[in-house]
Amino acid sequence: MSVRASDLKNNVYVAKQLALTVESGRVVHAFAFIGGSAEDRAEIGSWLAQYLLCSSPDQGPCGECLSCRKFAHQNHEDFIRIGKQDGKESIVKDQILELIDRLSFKPFGGRYAVLIEDAQLMNAVTQNKLLKTLEEPVSEAVMILLSETADGLLPTVLSRCSCYYLESSEADTFGKDADAARAYAKLIAEGAPFYRKKAELADIISDKDGGRARALAFLDVLEDELRKDAVAGAGRGAGNTDRQTNAIRQAELCRRYLKQLHSVGFTLKHMCLRV
Ligand SMILES: [Zn+2]
Numbered sequence: 580m581s582v583r584a585s586d587l588k589n590n591v592y593v594a595k596q597l598a599l600t601v602e603s604g605r606v607v608h609a610f611a612f613i614g615g616s617a618e619d620r621a622e623i624g625s626w627l628a629q630y631l632l633c634s635s636p637d638q639g640p641c642g643e644c645l646s647c648r649k650f651a652h653q654n655h656e657d658f659i660r661i662g663k664q665d666g667k668e669s670i671v672k673d674q675i676l677e678l679i680d681r682l683s684f685k686p687f688g689g690r691y692a693v694l695i696e697d698a699q700l701m702n703a704v705t706q707n708k709l710l711k712t713l714e715e716p717v718s719e720a721v722m723i724l725l726s727e728t729a730d731g732l733l734p735t736v737l738s739r740c741s742c743y744y745l746e747s748s749e750a751d752t753f754g755k756d757a758d759a760a761r762a763y764a765k766l767i768a769e770g771a772p773f774y775r776k777k778a779e780l781a782d783i784i785s786d787k788d789g790g791r792a793r794a795l796a797f798l799d800v801l802e803d804e805l806r807k808d809a810v811a812g813a814g815r816g817a818g819n820t821d822r823q824t825n826a827i828r829q830a831e832l833c834r835r836y837l838k839q840l841h842s843v844g845f846t847l848k849h850m851c852l853r854v
Pocket residue numbers: 632633634635636640641642643644645646647
C-alpha cells in the first residue's frame with residue numbers, strides 16, 4: 580500500500596515539501612532532518628529513502644513495486660543504513676570509509692539511498708571524511724542525515740545539506756489546520772462572506788516556511804469534507820450540492836496553482852473570493 584505524505588504520523592508538512600521536491604525531479608544530494616523525537620526522525624528518514632528508491636512513486640512510495648517490497652523486507656541492495664554499532668558510543672570513521680568505498684560502485688538500480696542515523700554521534704574527524712562525499716557527491720547517491728540537534732553537526736556538513744527542522748508539536752498544527760478546513764467547509768455551506776473564510780486561512784497564509792505544504796494539507800481535508808457534504812446534500816434534493824461541486828473544482832485549481840509555485844497567500848485568497 581502506498582504511503583503518502585499525509586499518512587505519516589508526524590511531520591506531514593515536511594513530508595509534503597519533500598514530495599514536491601521528489602516529484603519535481605530536482606532531488607538534492609543530501610538531506611538533514613534535525614530535532615523532533617528519534618522516532619519522528621526515523622519515520623521521515625526511512626520514508627524518504629523508500630520514496631527515492633521506489634520505481635513508481637506517487638506522492639510517496641507505492642509500497643508495491645519490487646523496490647518497495649525489498650525495502651520492506653530490509654534487503655534492498657541500494658539502501659544503506661548507518662548507525663552506531665553494538666558496544667560503540669559513536670559512528671566510527673571506518674563505517675564512513677566503508678560507505679565511501681561502497682559508493683564507488685554503481686548502484687543496483689537508479690541510485691543509492693544512504694540513511695545515517697544519529698549523525699550527531701560522528702566526531703569531527705569522521706564528519707570530515709563524510710564531508711568529502713558531500714562536497715563531491717556521487718551522482719547516484721542521496722544522503723539522509725538524522726540528527727538530534729544542529730549543533731551536533733559541523734557547519735560545513737550542514738551547509739551541504741538541505742535541512743529540515745522537525746517539531747514534536749507538528750501533529751498539533753496538522754490537527755489545527757484540519758479543524759480550520761472543516762470550519763471552512765461549513766462556511767461554504769452557509770454562503771459566508773470572504774472575510775470570515777479568510778480568517779480561517781490567516782495562520783497558514785502567514786507561515787512563510789511551511790505555508791505551502793500546510794495549504795496542500797488543508798485542501799485535502801477540505802475536499803474530503805466537501806465531498807461528504809455533497810453526498811448529504813444530494814440526499815436532500817437537487818440544488819444543495821452546487822456550492823460544494825463548485826468549491827471542489829476551485830480547491831483542485833488552487834492545489835494546481837500551489838504546485839506550480841504561485842504565491843500561497845494570493846492563491847488562498849483567490850479561493851476565498853470564489854467559494
Ligand atoms: Zn514502490
